[in-house]
Amino acid sequence: xxxxxxxxxxxxxxxxxxxxxxxxxxxxxxxxxxxxxxxxxxxxxxxxxxxxxxxxxxxxxxxxxxxxxxxxxxxxxxxxxxxxxxxxxxxxxxxxxxxxxxxxxxxxxxxx
Amino acid sequence: xxxxxxxxxxxxxxxxxxxxxxxxxxxxxxxxxxxxxxxxxxxxxxxxxxxxxxxxxxxxxxxxxxxxxxxxxxxxxxxxxxxxxxxxxxxxxxxxxxxxxxxxxxxxxxxxxxxxxxxxxxxxxxxxxxxxxxxxxxxxxxxxxxxxxxxxxxxxxxxxxxxxxxxxxxxxxxxxxxxxxxxxxxxxxxxxxxxxxxxxxxxxxxxxxxxxxxxxxxxxxxxxxxxxxxxxxxxxxxxxxxxxxxxxxxxxxxxxxxxxxxxxxxxxxxxxxxxxxxxxxxxxxxxxxxxxxxxxxxxxxxxxxxxxxxxxxxxxxxxxxxxxxxxxxxxxxxxxxxxxxxxxxxxxxxxxxxxxxxxxxxxxxxxxxxxxxxxxxxxxxxxxxxxxxxxxxxxxxxxxxxxxxxxxxxxxxxxxxxxxxxxxxxxxxxxxxxxxxxxxxxxxxxxxxxxxxxxxxxxxxxxxxxxxxxxxxxxxxxxxxxxxxxxxxxxxxxxxxxxxxxxxxxxxxxxxxxxxxxxxxxxxxxxxxxxxxxxxxxxxxx
Numbered sequence: 001x002x003x004x005x006x007x008x009x010x011x012x013x014x015x016x017x018x019x020x021x022x023x024x025x026x027x028x029x030x031x032x033x034x035x036x037x038x039x040x041x042x043x044x045x046x047x048x049x050x051x052x053x054x055x056x057x058x059x060x061x062x063x064x065x066x067x068x069x070x071x072x073x074x075x076x077x078x079x080x081x082x083x084x085x086x087x088x089x090x091x092x093x094x095x096x097x098x099x100x101x102x103x104x105x106x107x108x109x110x111x112x
Numbered sequence: 113x114x115x116x117x118x119x120x121x122x123x124x125x126x127x128x129x130x131x132x133x134x135x136x137x138x139x140x141x142x143x144x145x146x147x148x149x150x151x152x153x154x155x156x157x158x159x160x161x162x163x164x165x166x167x168x169x170x171x172x173x174x175x176x177x178x179x180x181x182x183x184x185x186x187x188x189x190x191x192x193x194x195x196x197x198x199x200x201x202x203x204x205x206x207x208x209x210x211x212x213x214x215x216x217x218x219x220x221x222x223x224x225x226x227x228x229x230x231x232x233x234x235x236x237x238x239x240x241x242x243x244x245x246x247x248x249x250x251x252x253x254x255x256x257x258x259x260x261x262x263x264x265x266x267x268x269x270x271x272x273x274x275x276x277x278x279x280x281x282x283x284x285x286x287x288x289x290x291x292x293x294x295x296x297x298x299x300x301x302x303x304x305x306x307x308x309x310x311x312x313x314x315x316x317x318x319x320x321x322x323x324x325x326x327x328x329x330x331x332x333x334x335x336x337x338x339x340x341x342x343x344x345x346x347x348x349x350x351x352x353x354x355x356x357x358x359x360x361x362x363x364x365x366x367x368x369x370x371x372x373x374x375x376x377x378x379x380x381x382x383x384x385x386x387x388x389x390x391x392x393x394x395x396x397x398x399x400x401x402x403x404x405x406x407x408x409x410x411x412x413x414x415x416x417x418x419x420x421x422x423x424x425x426x427x428x429x430x431x432x433x434x435x436x437x438x439x440x441x442x443x444x445x446x447x448x449x450x451x452x453x454x455x456x457x458x459x460x461x462x463x464x465x466x467x468x469x470x471x472x473x474x475x476x477x478x479x480x481x482x483x484x485x486x487x488x489x490x491x492x493x494x495x496x497x498x499x500x501x502x503x504x505x506x507x508x509x510x511x512x513x514x515x516x517x518x519x520x521x522x523x524x525x526x527x528x529x530x531x532x533x534x535x536x537x538x539x540x541x542x543x544x545x546x547x548x549x550x551x552x553x554x555x556x557x558x559x560x561x562x563x564x565x566x567x568x569x570x571x572x573x574x575x576x577x578x579x580x581x582x583x584x585x586x587x588x589x590x591x592x593x594x595x596x597x598x599x600x601x602x603x604x605x606x607x608x609x610x611x612x613x614x615x616x617x618x619x620x621x622x623x624x625x626x627x628x629x630x631x632x633x634x635x636x637x638x639x640x641x642x643x644x645x646x647x648x649x650x651x652x653x654x
Binding site: 027 | 183203255429
């Protein structure tokens, strides 16, 4: 019984961390650069992350999430990561709690 | 005021992870906000004041200062152990008005632009495309800053165009902390700007071919490049073909660049007499371990701009992302990252590999697009190395044979060769110094020395040795891997031009600022020596 519980716990953990991500990128804009030591597709870019749970109440609508830190006022890359845990949270709370994990890169201010 | 964020650091690395290198202080300058300082020229001058403040601080602390852009160079040319400055947010752009053009200028006003140092190639392309213009060439990618490109001699394979620095017609340098240390340089035989704009920049104007050509490929050591005046051209399209052709045909083309009388013909690229047209770009891919009888070549032809090209021929970007030869090395990187111990076996497998032709959905696809689309985002591709030698194109076959033989006999080395071709540059220390330079290059993944693999340092040394043993004059790409401490290397490559370059540098910079703008890279090459006897007339405006 103990072993079974452990297996279920492990399975649940795997489900919660398992995820997929989708990356959107504009093709005709320059991303904000940064001197960093990343070794992935966003290497050399100024990457920001948003990892939160938003609560939607009957009286308030949380949409959209405002991004205030792009000086150019525009996004270059947005990577949305979804986890099974996030989906379960959404279902279990009837949509009132939504896990959001977004990685984004702003468009470089072209200084025109 | 423009502001600079200062961060204490203990190390810095290139984008391809060729370091890490030690570092004390990292500086990042951002321009004053538009809302606070509306006129672009005021923001530009404000940034110049900030750079002079940073130079003054470096000087006061007896430390060196080096500006970097996108840190794509794999050599240590961009590194300084003391202070490194990230300039990519200094990206103002200026059109030139009639009164700002020199009365004797042969350039069309609409094609002349001033760009601040941190503008990246992609944003410049976009800016120019919005005005119906284009850069003449790029480094076959788009992430570098304009100042970084010209400082290291970045090139594509635009045979009759040259490298990025070859369409630069003016330079605004900051050589020190004093008001008289802001200078504007251009050629006296090909002036571009009148005194109006340099005066607005508070710059001392020097029109002098020799000085300009020395500063053009300045290795980051001729002062801080604040602005670059370039000549653009009308928008154009490029049509790209990838073909397999006989080795002999590909090599004969490399040696002669005679496309009219070559056996290589593309039916849609013939002149009225049925002779092959001269392409804008020619590149040969060479698997040093392969035994196939053909090489893959890339030929790109220039076409008039057609605003409906996407509707007629499709969007080129998805195809460029997909095609194998855009960056063949990507495949090597991915596999080797996952299985580093398999590098020797993987290389062995290349023996049997026949390079596939590019296809999309099973159909051979020739692409048409703008310069910025054909040479689109390169992106991060892992820990990479690249060694790149410039030789006279008439020596291309000989140099390729010597270097590939070395790679097979004393290697293996996890990389693939290519040959690109570039017109001579007027830059005194441009590695494209031959009438037509063939850049013989090997790109690959970094590896660790083992019983089966020699080290990159050993390989880089042997490459120089075998070229010397075979009496092949050569240069080395300033931004690529090499044994930069090889004895007498700079003089071997450039002869008397080295002395001349040092004299011009010594005449333009004060001795103390020459030290500030010197780094380990130019010291290794013996280029940092200051010549106190450098004649003053070297920097006279002619």
